[in-house]
Amino acid sequence: MFLQFIRLEWKAFVRSQAFGTNLGIKIFLGLVAVIYSLMFLAGSATGYYIIQKELHQDPLVVVSKYLIYYFLVDLVIKSLLQKLPVINIRPLLTLPIKRSTIVNFALGKSLISFFNIIHVFSIVPFSVVLLKEGYDPAGVLLWWAGMWLLVYVNNMLNVLMSDNDFVFVIFLGILGLFGGLQYYSYFDVTLVTGVFFHGIYTTYYLVLVPVVLFAALWWFAHKFFSKKMYLDTGLKGKHQQAQTQDFAWLNRFGTMSPFLKNDLKLILRNKRSKTTVVMSVIFIFYGMLFYTGMLEVYEGAGWQVFASIFVSGGFLFTFGQFVPSWDSAYYPLMMSQNITYRDYLASKWWLMVIATAVSAVICSFYLYFGWHVYLMILSGAVFNIGVNSLLVLFGGAFVKTPIDLTSGKQAFGNKQAFNIKTMLLSLPKMLGPIALYLLGATFINETAGYLFVTAAGLLGLAFRNVAFRAIERIYKAEKYSTIAAYKQKG
């Protein structure tokens, strides 16, 4: 039976319209994964000796001590990036397949995610070094198994809580809380957890804790999803009380106002798009990492410019990246209604510009860290408005993945609220201003760096109409294939 499922999955992957781009991105992701794996591998294998040499302590004790943070970070990353396995459940319900088999397959599939496999490269080499250094083999084996199970425990936690889009905030909060308490030496959580993680090696019975945890979570998830596998419960999604809203204040935007109103409703009424707002708020505070001098690595000017683009551009990146996919469900309507491409694109552009401007104003609290910080943010905002908004629209013409707006409502829905693809596509838009800034800063001075970035933004604004015409042409050329791609769901 599982073999059948696997065959279905394979077909779904190979036959999807977006296969070409999917494959390209998968290859790219594969490369990134290989690089990271090698880094992990080297890090964990040499880590042992570094700790031994620098700290003169038992590396296993040191590692065990800080493992709690490792797993917390893993949880945050998983809840942010890991997509839940999608398996098309409805058609299977009436076929002679046990419900329990379907659920087991879906849960099992989540275990072979990249986000779990990556730990092979940190846990296994470290364990091998431990064996080589003469640690008790049985203990190492148990420790290894315990770590592995805890990775899966994290996986199950993420699967169970995936219904909630903001769960990563909670994990992030816990991480911050423990980190803060330890940093200011109020309470050291590692004193407790370190003993436990090390105990898995020293005692032969503590490994039972992850075993039991994992088994219990699996059992619970199984029960949870089995119960939800009815058309009128988990697979249906909740019906909200709808309210007719007017947003008359947007009427001043003339021919664009219907679109702006519509986009506002789109953002407010769909889970998937709501997360973009949350993300943009988070991005506003993202700069704290860079400007406060909290982390030394981020004190370089390049990094700070990088942050200044992100700080005001959170919405632009998370929302703009998927124009016009947000309208994928009713794209044929948009294409046959009394709408010109120009109005359509202009309304999306204005939405991004307004959001960027608002973010830049909110960011004024960064003035606390000095004028130059805020100037940097402002020049970043100008660059976002002038150049990145156009780049985002341009890229959108080629992103032909339909978005299921209602996803995230269902336990097994397609979760792509914020995925790795979005981030990868954003990279070039950051490197441009960094290069411009460095050009100015190295050859003249810092102010020239800001001016270069700002000037590029203003230049983009000046040529907006030219760029719009070009983008419009591309959208028109891509129109038919976009409609065809949006036709297929999932």
Added chain:
Amino acid sequence: MIEINSLRKTYNGVTVLNINHLEIKQGESFGLVGNNGAGKTTLFSLLLDLIEPSNGSVKLKGVQVNISEDWKPFTAAFLDETFLIGYLTAEEYFYFIGELRGQNKATVDALVSRYSDFFNDEILGKKKYLRDLSKGNQKKVGIIATLIGNPELIILDEPFANLDPTTQFRLKKIIRELADDKNVTILVSSHDLAHTTEVSDRIVAMHKGEVVKDIYTSAETLKELEEFFAV
């Protein structure tokens, strides 16, 4: 109103639509019948420039659809649920279409209220988003939305499918009224021969992408069509 010349659509070497010449005059009520795969939806999609013709042209009021966008102001269509915006309420959807067509709220309200019996109290003021309505009710919303803003050309794909018998009667009445208006050209496709002959002045039957019959409706039309399709 509509002029089609040597229109052909080919997918991977298979021709799914091939119409040498077809002209539909302003004010005509035009019915399109045919089996599955006859090319009805393909033809409508070509009329709306949703798919690219492999060859030939479609002109609406002299505007070639894949070159200029000027046909959009006088054309309204409902092909399937991709013409609905799921996260809007029915009222909001009507207002949205109305705004695109330069109609104010009062005009939209007046038009929609004229069709309140068509909605059968299941749609207006129900505090439901379109995505939460049943298929039949979604269809009703889509059909009425095409009437907003006095379009001169209305295209409906399979409007009778999924509707309950009472609503089918009401819809036939609505289409007949529109057909009597000599400014409105209305195109309707259907599997149901009886419905089509009732609402259309002219019926074109398609088979495997080609026009096989083109008749003006008379008392014998239904019989003629039934004989044709009874294979």
